[in-house]
Amino acid sequence: MLSVTDLQKTYPSGDEALKGVDLDVTGNETVAVIGPSGAGKSTFIRCINRLTEPTGGSVELDGLEITGLSGKELRNARRDMGMIFQEYNLIERLTVMENVLSGRLGYVSTWDAFRRKFSGEDIERAYEVLDRVGLEGHENNRADELSGGQRQRVGIARAILQRPKILLVDEPTSSLDPETSRAVMDLLTEIAAEDDIPVLINIHEVDLAEEYADRIVGLRDGEKVFEGTPADLDETARGQIYRGEEIPDDTAVKRPSDDDDPTESTTQEGAMRRG
Template identity: 60%
Template sequence: MLTLSGVGKRYPTGDQALADIELSLPKGQVLALIGPSGAGKSTLIRCVNRLVEPTQGSIRLDDQELTRLSGGALRRARRSMGMIFQEYALVDRLSVMENVLSGRLGYVGFWRSFWRRYPQRDVAEAFRLLERVGLPHAIDKRADALSGGQRQRVGIARALLQSPKLLLVDEPTASLDPKTSRQIMRLIRELCAERELAAIINIHDVALARQFADRIVGLRAGRIVFDGMPQELDNEILTRIYGEEDWDSAADQAEPEGGEVVAAESVKHKREESTRLAELKPAISGGGV
């Protein structure tokens, strides 16, 4: 379904973020990307939907060569790639329902979205998705009144309202406590199974990757250094990906379950809406509405 061949990304500064990425993802598979900070995980995900432009290589989704698309063709291709963001990319002043319906921006056109006149079938599907992600009671709440886990569920529902073939998920548990992180990963996994969706999930938590992914790809310095099943991810391979560490001791020191990270959430909520929208619009509407 998705095939990356020889994909590389070099920034104008000369930094090589990705090099010679070879990757194939079949329909319905959940793939976890792991690796140290700066390994290229987010860059890889964003090269797929062209939020970051690769400097070399081929990216194909079904029979489309994504790297050659521009304008309307790229906007249409982006409809089939749902993006779930680390920082949620919600518009705080809008309701949960309005944020979910923004997943249809690439379909309804500028004026209908401006006046929030979405087709009834889209509204009905948004209701169904909010029920599925466990938020039927929050439809009219403003996004800034939600907890981190709830905000992430809204982002998941919005991505699914695009009717995508592929989910691109960027650190979905970064600001969540361990219990909520497992709930979010379980939800993504279940939704992918229900809808036969493929997913690439950039995640720092190795234990969650082992528990919920079908396949794990390890990146280091922009290169794939491991590609295999979760049960193959032993201490030797973890050292190859991350460097030397007492992995058995690290596992014993995992953070206990508790409340969500309030301080981190406070920082997230203070992000400017204009910054969120600048990132959100290309991903869910193909570069404009």
């Protein structure tokens, strides 16, 4: 389970990108993080695996405190967190297979990593993963020969090959057409279900979040202002996330007027006191 507690990020300029965000992700659920530009979505994802250093709070993965690690311990912990990047983060001059196998670099020696030498088991599994993400037959293509959707699939395959405990996904559909975007989201949610690992996705497209996520988290100005199911993301919640509107206080007890049934009002007041 991923457990994020009071996560904060303040830049040297004094800008607060995250202001104490809490979140738990468990099982094989897909959790989507939405919000306007500048809300802190990418910072949140990158602080979890410390590609961006948080300035406060804690991140735990299966009980291991990530924020206190350094050196080899941090590198080992990152093997359990598969990262899928918005801009793919591929080495363009290398082949698809070489890019995918880079997901195993954390498991080989420095010398073998330099020579890009991997075990037969890793290579066999890489072929299986490429088939799984729809890239069978493309293993010898250079990354710069691929379409955007294919590049994103290479990034997903690389992350799968890590055998991670969680997938962290930063804007996977931002440069893709609608049809390809849905194909990528189909693939990510299938991985979550079949491999029994959670997926945490930062995404701009609210319709995709509603369609594919089990749970949605809304960030605004570095704060978590919404958490619920897609069904909970009504116009009031959208207004709070994207326009900063306050949620009306529906808990106030209505005072009975002459036209109200006093019995009904008393019953409602009593029920609210008990709740």
